[in-house]
Amino acid sequence: MIAKNDSLVERVWRAGVVGAGGAGFPTWKKIDARAEIVIVNGAECEPLLRNDQQLMASRAAEILRGLKLVMKAVGAKEGVVALKEKYRAAIGELSRLIKPADGVRLHPLKGVYPAGDEFVLVYEVCRRVVPAGKIPLAVGVLVSNPETFLNIARAEKGEAVTGRFLTVTGAVKRPKTLRLPIGTPLKRAVELAGGATVEDPALVVGGPMMGEVASHDGEPVTKTTSSIIVLPRDHKVVVRKQQALDFDLRKTMEICCQCVYCTLICPRSLLGHEFKPHLVMRSLALGLPYPRSPGLSSAAACCACDLCGVYSCPMELPIGRLNKKIAGELEDWNWKRTPQPERPRPAPLREYSLVPVSRLTSRLELKDYDLPAPTDDHDHTVDRVFIPLKQHIGRPAGAVVKRNQKVKQGDLIGGMEPGEMGARVHASISGTVREVTAEMVVIEAG
Numbered sequence: 001m002i003a004k005n006d007s008l009v010e011r012v013w014r015a016g017v018v019g020a021g022g023a024g025f026p027t028w029k030k031i032d033a034r035a036e037i038v039i040v041n042g043a044e045c046e047p048l049l050r051n052d053q054q055l056m057a058s059r060a061a062e063i064l065r066g067l068k069l070v071m072k073a074v075g076a077k078e079g080v081v082a083l084k085e086k087y088r089a090a091i092g093e094l095s096r097l098i099k100p101a102d103g104v105r106l107h108p109l110k111g112v113y114p115a116g117d118e119f120v121l122v123y124e125v126c127r128r129v130v131p132a133g134k135i136p137l138a139v140g141v142l143v144s145n146p147e148t149f150l151n152i153a154r155a156e157k158g159e160a161v162t163g164r165f166l167t168v169t170g171a172v173k174r175p176k177t178l179r180l181p182i183g184t185p186l187k188r189a190v191e192l193a194g195g196a197t198v199e200d201p202a203l204v205v206g207g208p209m210m211g212e213v214a215s216h217d218g219e220p221v222t223k224t225t226s227s228i229i230v231l232p233r234d235h236k237v238v239v240r241k242q243q244a245l246d247f248d249l250r251k252t253m254e255i256c257c258q259c260v261y262c263t264l265i266c267p268r269s270l271l272g273h274e275f276k277p278h279l280v281m282r283s284l285a286l287g288l289p290y291p292r293s294p295g296l297s298s299a300a301a302c303c304a305c306d307l308c309g310v311y312s313c314p315m316e317l318p319i320g321r322l323n324k325k326i327a328g329e330l331e332d333w334n335w336k337r338t339p340q341p342e343r344p345r346p347a348p349l350r351e352y353s354l355v356p357v358s359r360l361t362s363r364l365e366l367k368d369y370d371l372p373a374p375t376d377d378h379d380h381t382v383d384r385v386f387i388p389l390k391q392h393i394g395r396p397a398g399a400v401v402k403r404n405q406k407v408k409q410g411d412l413i414g415g416m417e418p419g420e421m422g423a424r425v426h427a428s429i430s431g432t433v434r435e436v437t438a439e440m441v442v443i444e445a446g
């Protein structure tokens with residue numbers, strides 16, 4: 001239950017802030033906690049993405065304000081902005097603004113993937129290992145991405161989440177980073193980047209490693225859309241993401257040679273978790289039943305970063321996707337995780353097993369698309385927005401507007417009871433509500 005005390009938690013709940021860099025965990029729930037350290041996750045470790053690094057340069061003051069508000073709310077003594085050492089503009093601006101009394105420091109990271117995985121980040125920044133199945137709060141650390149802190153700073157002033165920054169890149173005429181109203185169709189974002197340069201393009205929403213291929217270009221930008229990567233439909237990244245899972249499974253059963261390379265490079269295994277992806281693949285190949293096979297049930301420790309499949313597996317098997325499927329099934333069966341060591345010990349040679357993003361970019365055949373995507377700060381016109389009522393983890397918001405109702409930008413359109421797991425949803429443009437369903441509210445500008 002959220003106390004009606006005008007606290008930061010309540011303001012963040014009212015504004016509908018969710019984690020902008022991941023699955024959309026409701027931020028009010030995350031900051032309703034105690035933590036010793038708060039980390040801004042500015043790693044932005046997937047190839048081609050640019051928005052977090054540019055946001056940390058152009059909106060540094062607001063991000064730091066959000067960080068300090070959260071530090072105060074959770075009782076943290078230390079705040080850390082963790083970002084790649086090559087993000088020079090952001091480092092320059094943040095260093096200029098951080099005062100000694102703030103209790104905030106910068107932590108430069110190497111250009112490796114997945115530096116932004118929360119478990120990896122927490123270890124790099126404070127040498128604490130989050131046990132498998134737990135979240136960073138288990139070791140006293142709260143992690144969120146730069147745009148989330150920006151939205152927290154704005155929520156504290158009463159501003160709801162109505163837009164987001166996203167990089168539009170790949171096979172487009174002018175790669176750029178835009179701020180667009182939530183609900184903007186993806187095809188409008190691509191138009192604003194000059195349009196696709198290939199016929200029949202596929203749109204990858206999110207990074208090339210963990211993103212998904214959009215089912216159509218009318219899909220809307222949501223609070224968690226960090227990028228759109230336009231690629232030819234027969235590009236390796238697209239084909240890999242669209243292969244049928246049954247085909248992946250059969251391929252794994254037939255050709256995994258148990259070379260162990262996936263385990264040697266796995267960031268979770270290297271942190272000391274009881275998790276060896278090659279054993280999961282072996283159990284799959286042998287057709288062992290899920291919960292009773294320790295090999296299979298350890299798949300829940302996988303973060304689906306796909307590093308093993310893209311970079312180390314000689315057969316390029318989709319190990320992350322298969323692990324994700326197994327983990328989902330285990331959850332459906334209410335499987336209880338076998339106890340893991342409380343203090344996992346990272347592998348002694350971990351430092352030498354980290355993978356540079358530049359090499360990953362080459363392996364993904366994305367070098368030609370690795371271009372600047374400068375921020376375009378204009379307010380772009382969007383005629384219609386299609387705003388999903390579920391852009392977050394938890395229950396969908398319930399529509400509180402009717403067809404033909406006039407709304408202003410920032411008005412509440414999707415409600416949520418205080419304390420319910422979920423997030424409120426607001427009108428991203430001013431106009432007239434044209435359609436209301438259980439999933440979506442459509443607003444026409446004007």
Ligand code: SF4
Pocket residue numbers: 255256257258259260261262263277278281312313314315316317319
């Ligand atoms: S790297 Fe590929 S082939 Fe080797 S053990 Fe892992 S899944 Fe099997």
Ligand code: SF4
Pocket residue numbers: 262265266267268269277301302303304305306307308309319320321323
């Ligand atoms: S996708 Fe592969 S490398 Fe990444 S966590 Fe899972 S098993 Fe490890």
